[in-house]
Amino acid sequence: MAVATSASADDGYGDYRDRFEPLPYLPPIPASNSLTEEKVELGNMLFFEPRISSSGVISCATCHNPALGWTDRIPRATGHDGQIGERNTPTVLNSGFLESQFWDGREPDLEGQALGPIEADVEMAMDLDQALERLRDFPLYHEKFAEAYPDQDDPITADNLAHALASFQRTLNTPNSPFDRYLHGDLDALSEQEKRGMVAFVDNGCAACHSGPAFTDSNFHRIQVPGSTDVGRYEVTGEESDKYRFRTPTLRNVGVTYPYMNNGATETLEEAVAIMGTEMLGREFEEEKINDITAFLHTLTGEMPDFEVPALP
Known part of the structure; x- marks a missing residue:
């Protein structure tokens, strides 16, 4: 299989690819806690x-x-x-x-x-x-x-x-997902369906909150998912405007971190995509679009971190 490595290589989706950031190998390290x-x-x-x-x-x-x-x-x-x-x-x-x-x-x-x-x-x-x-x-x-x-x-x-x-x-990071490889120039790392899902993810507004290398804006948004009475950030601030607001979850590895939502009541990624379309975007996604976005989200599963289960005293 030919692999495109040039940053100028184009598969027709360059305008969308440029809106994303690959995941670095390490997150920011605070000055108060050097990584050793x-x-x-x-x-x-x-x-x-x-x-x-x-x-x-x-x-x-x-x-x-x-x-x-x-x-x-x-x-x-x-x-x-x-x-x-x-x-x-x-x-x-x-x-x-x-x-x-x-x-x-x-x-x-x-x-x-x-x-x-x-x-x-x-x-x-x-x-x-x-x-x-x-x-x-x-x-x-x-x-x-x-x-x-x-x-x-x-x-x-x-x-x-x-x-x-x-x-x-801070060492438990998952770089080199298919989508990261795609962003780095391997235009064959994603299938056509996954690329369509990327387009739908941007065009329908998902990327407004799920942005940056970790696919989260780290902000808080109001959502009342089925079966949940959790008031969310209100418990922290006591501000009425923070009722039912929750931090935007990362979508990195979302394909293997089910079930979903703050109460875990959503079993499948397809169902989660449909709920987010309705509750956050005011859109009723058709089945084909749900499948395309879901396929794209699975490309965010990266390489699991290399670690050893320790021998404890």
């Missing part, structure tokens, strides 16, 4: 560590399962003592590209997000000080925290726990 191999290795261990949960059996990876698109593929997350949360578990893939975290944007970055699930009663239900004490029981964690934070006398702290988890999550 030692932090990433420690964060990898902590991500899979169930002993920082009250029950000792729930880890970050329980809901963000690498085998399931780094989510759980159930409508709403199941946490401590079998409790069911209010919202669908977002994938952590490419989460470093987001400008806020959680469906309601209550944390600005991964560092702020990291400790919330540990302490949440419905998730890991663990007192943070007790979680740190559990880590201090293991000489290996003393060693790994010291390697990650060599200038500190007592590095097993909540801030360092959050920074290590955030560092690991």
Whole structure:
């Protein structure tokens, strides 16, 4: 198969291709949390560590399962003592590209997000000080925290726990999807149907909110999906105008991170496309257009991150 590598090569869709950005290999790295191999290795261990949960059996990876698109593929997350949360578990893939975290944007970055699930009663239900004490029981964690934070006398702290988890999550990116290859010049990386879907995605207004390399504007938009009474960002701000507003989810890897919407009640991507057309765009998409857009969205599934399930102490 011939591969077009020239930026000037054209398949008739250049005007549309130019409206998108390929996904970089790494997201922005904050000055307050430099990305080091030692932090990433420690964060990898902590991500899979169930002993920082009250029950000792729930880890970050329980809901963000690498085998399931780094989510759980159930409508709403199941946490401590079998409790069911209010919202669908977002994938952590490419989460470093987001400008806020959680469906309601209550944390600005991964560092702020990291400790919330540990302490949440419905998730890991663990007192943070007790979680740190559990880590201090293991000489290996003393060693790994010291390697990650060599200038500190007592590095097993909540801030360092959050920074290590955030560092690991910033490496969980999925570049080189078929669509990225297409944007980089491989014009045969997409089929004609997928290219039609790209056109429909732009022409019908989907790209207004699902923009940028992560296919999200990181803003909040009002939507009441079937079966949900969740008031969304209103819980954070108390502003009436924020009722039922949720952060625009990334569409990267959306083909493998089902079910959809904030309550996880939408089982298929086709159904999600139809709902978004009706609720957000005021359009009733015909079946052919739904199929074309869905085919395009599947091209956003990239290469899964290279990591190792750690051997825990």
